[in-house]
Amino acid sequence: MAGKKRIIFHLDMDHFYTAVEEKEHPELKGRPVIVGAHPREGKGRGVVSTANYEARKFSVRSGIPISKAWKLCPQGVYLPVNMKLYVKVSNEIMNILRGYTDKFEQWGIDEAFLDVTSKVKDYTEAESLAQTIKKDVLEHEGLTCSIGISYNKLVAKIASDFQKPDGLTIVQEEDAERFLDPLPVRKLLGVGRKTGQFLESMGVKTIGDLSRYDPAVLVDRFGVMGTALYLMAHGIDNSEVEERTEIKSIGRDTTFQEDTNDFESVLQALDALCEDVYGDAQEQHVCFKTVTIRVRYENFETHTHGKTLPFIADRLQDLKKTARELIQPYLRVDRKIRLVGIRVSNFVSSLKQQKLV
Ligand code: TTP
Numbered sequence: 571m572a573g574k575k576r577i578i579f580h581l582d583m584d585h586f587y588t589a590v591e592e593k594e595h596p597e598l599k600g601r602p603v604i605v606g607a608h609p610r611e612g613k614g615r616g617v618v619s620t621a622n623y624e625a626r627k628f629s630v631r632s633g634i635p636i637s638k639a640w641k642l643c644p645q646g647v648y649l650p651v652n653m654k655l656y657v658k659v660s661n662e663i664m665n666i667l668r669g670y671t672d673k674f675e676q677w678g679i680d681e682a683f684l685d686v687t688s689k690v691k692d693y694t695e696a697e698s699l700a701q702t703i704k705k706d707v708l709e710h711e712g713l714t715c716s717i718g719i720s721y722n723k724l725v726a727k728i729a730s731d732f733q734k735p736d737g738l739t740i741v742q743e744e745d746a747e748r749f750l751d752p753l754p755v756r757k758l759l760g761v762g763r764k765t766g767q768f769l770e771s772m773g774v775k776t777i778g779d780l781s782r783y784d785p786a787v788l789v790d791r792f793g794v795m796g797t798a799l800y801l802m803a804h805g806i807d808n809s810e811v812e813e814r815t816e817i818k819s820i821g822r823d824t825t826f827q828e829d830t831n832d833f834e835s836v837l838q839a840l841d842a843l844c845e846d847v848y849g850d851a852q853e854q855h856v857c858f859k860t861v862t863i864r865v866r867y868e869n870f871e872t873h874t875h876g877k878t879l880p881f882i883a884d885r886l887q888d889l890k891k892t893a894r895e896l897i898q899p900y901l902r903v904d905r906k907i908r909l910v911g912i913r914v915s916n917f918v919s920s921l922k923q924q925k926l927v
């Protein structure tokens with residue numbers, strides 16, 4: 571849309587889960603804190619959800635195996651994931667932020683976009699508004715955050731990550747190229763490990779490298795994603811800030827304490843996951859049509875297998891029965907299973923359903 575240039579904020583809480591834990595347990599301040607799976611003295615099998623900045627000094631990061639974290643930082647304080655608490659705090663934060671603009675979009679548990687174009691007249695005013703928001707969140711929640719301010723969501727998001735923690739980074743459109751150029755391509759939304767590695771093998775390390783790449787070759791290699799990559803590398807993103815309340819799917823998975831080919835315990839775990847997912851679906855007032863299971867074998871080979879039911883399901887027994895049916899071909903005596911997961915999607919609101927009856 572041509573017209574007035576937009577001013578967009580992206581706010582991201584600093585080391586969110588551990589920050590919430592530190593607020594709950596002030597005696598932890600200053601110590602390396604890690605939230606994630608149980609470390610079991612280095613034998614734990616899950617991963618790190620997040621680590622505070624003290625723990626990051628020991629190279630502990632989100633996503634690394636908890637056993638590795640234990641080796642890197644045995645003196646750390648290890649805490650389990652208390653999702654209920656983080657969701658509660660997240661909701662409080664999002665409610666504070668919603669007060670600043672009606673063009674709001676939550677993005678994950680600790681991030682949000684705010685379009686403040688109609689609230690400020692220039693970047694100077696935008697900066698003081700961002701300071702006000704940071705102060706508001708700190709006063710009411712006792713937590714710090716980092717804000718990026720820019721002319722679109724893409725650059726605002728990269729800017730919020732630029733100076734963490736407690737950062738405030740402004741990137742105006744005329745400075746975008748200079749800002750983006752030296753950053754690694756993985757800073758771009760949608761460039762994960764695989765795409766990152768593939769780009770690297772093509773000699774593309776930085777966003778600047780990508781912006782200078784022949785767009786025709788990018789399209790050839792990546793299809794539609796190639797065009798998206800090229801536009802992003804040039805700091806182009808016209809997507810709107812808009813609230814997406816609709817959840818698309820609900821899923822849970824579990825990693826076994828030990829890899830197993832004991833079918834009974836796999837099925838029991840699957841039943842328990844079905845109960846959790848079913849509970850979540852009820853809370854969200856949704857019925858589902860599609861059920862998908864995920865199986866990861868001991869060698870990390872992962873399979874997903876789904877089925878769309880011929881009816882709209884709202885009974886736990888339908889979910890359990892379908893899940894068991896879907897997993898059957900993967901239960902093999904010669905293959906040990908590491909992880910199972912279940913996901914439901916293709917929702918219909920159960921509130922609407924009731925009204926129809
Ligand atoms: P992030 O905002 O990516 O990380 P963070 O808030 O812990 O740290 P930063 O200061 O760098 O923003 O993710 C928000 C929360 O999401 C994080 O606290 C824990 C959770 N999370 C996981 O559970 N697994 C993951 O792999 C990542 C990246 C995050």
Ligand code: MG
Nearest residue numbers: 582583584680
């Ligand atoms: Mg964060």
